[in-house]
Structure formats: C-alpha cells, structure tokens
Amino acid sequence: MTGLFEVILRNxxxxxxxxxxxxxxxxxxxxxxxYLDIAPGCEDAYHNIQEGIHRLSLNFTHDxxxxxLTFGFWTYHFAAKEFAAAGSTLLEIxxxxxxxxxxxxxFQNLIKVNDLRNRIAHHxxxxxxxxxxxxxxxxxxxxxxxxxxxxxxxxxxxxxxxYGIDGVPKAIANILExxxxxxxxxxx
Numbered sequence: 546m547t548g549l550f551e552v553i554l555r556n557x558x559x560x561x562x563x564x565x566x567x568x569x570x571x572x573x574x575x576x577x578x579x580y581l582d583i584a585p586g587c588e589d590a591y592h593n594i595q596e597g598i599h600r601l602s603l604n605f606t607h608d609x610x611x612x613x614l615t616f617g618f619w620t621y622h623f624a625a626k627e628f629a630a631a632g633s634t635l636l637e638i639x640x641x642x643x644x645x646x647x648x649x650x651x652f653q654n655l656i657k658v659n660d661l662r663n664r665i666a667h668h669x670x671x672x673x674x675x676x677x678x679x680x681x682x683x684x685x686x687x688x689x690x691x692x693x694x695x696x697x698x699x700x701x702x703x704x705x706x707x708y709g710i711d712g713v714p715k716a717i718a719n720i721l722e723x724x725x726x727x728x729x730x731x732x733x
Contacts, residue, residue: 546689546692546707546711546713547616547658547662547665547692549706549707549710550658550692550695550696551616551619551662553696553699553701553706554616554619554655554695554699555611555614555616555619556611557638557699558619558622558635558638559611560638561634561635561637562631562635565631565632565634566631566632568607569607571594571607571610571611572594572598572607572610574590574591575591575594575598580630580631580632581594581627581630584626584629584630585626586626587626587627587630589621590618590621590622590627593614593615593618594614597610597613597614598610600613601613616658616659616662617659619655620652620655620656620658620659622635623635623651623652623655624652625648625649625652628648628652633648636648638699639651639695639698639700640698640700641697641698641699641700642698646698651695654691654694654695655695657687657688658688658691658692658695661685661688671684671685671688672684672685672717672720680720680723682717682720682721685713685717686717689713689714689717693707
C-alpha cells in the first residue's frame, strides 16, 4: 500500500510541476540557473537529481528519472525550502485537503508515511510498542489512517483505489486476536 501511495504522490507532483515548469522540469531544475541550482538549502534534492541523471546516462528520460527517485525525495518537496524553491504551489495537488491545511502539515504527514515505508523496507517491527515491547497496532493504524487521508486529499477515492489490495484492516484485526491476553486461550 505504501508503494501505491508513493506512485500516486510522485505522479501528482510530476503532473503539477510539468504544468508549472515544463516537461523536463527535473533536468531543468539542476541546470545553471534552475530552481534547485539557485535555491540555498536544496542541495540534497539537487544532488539526487544529478545522481539519477548520471546513473541513467544515455538511457535518461524524464519518466525513468521520475521512477528512480525515492519516496524521501518526493516527501521533501514539501519541506519548507524545496516547497518554496518549486514555487509554493504544490498544495494544489491536494484538492480535498481541509481548508487552512499548510505545507508543513502535509510534510509532517509524509515524513510519517516515509518512516513507515522505511521500517517495512528494512524489516523492522511496526506492530510493537517500542517502550514496553508488547504487541501494539497503534503505530501501524495511525500511519494507515494518514495514508488513507492523504489519498483522499489527493483527490482519490481510497476505497476504490485500495479495493482488493488493502489487507491492512484484516491484518490489524488478526494481530489484535493474538495479543498476549488472548495467548492463554490459544495455549489451553
């Protein structure tokens, strides 16, 4: 589910920035005088694009570069400096966001989703309370709810998009069934 969300987010950003900055907005951003070339504090984004272009070499296309960039790269388009450098218009990709929602709120939510994505990718536990070491689905449930909310804000219908592939609620229910309070029932 995080992978699907990542694709929807990056494609939304790409479509938006194509309309604002042109079909080759990524490559143009790192050219001399490009918006990332002249924006202080955006060095990571600049280097990620440069590295992607270098790795693709003769196989470079805008679409290939888009697919090579990480979820962290797309998340940081909502960090204050990158957001401003790109023209402060990216909130437009969230047509269903609540009135008054600011870039900082979007960024904080995307950081939480990126953290979940990284924990899953590194096979780290997501259904345990770090302090007590007990089974807990709080972290996973909160991140899941953020993804569903952000999908809606992006103008998607989460139920339709996730239909047939969303096993999270069922997995959470199964985990809650095997919590330690229920283990005594299983062991008897």
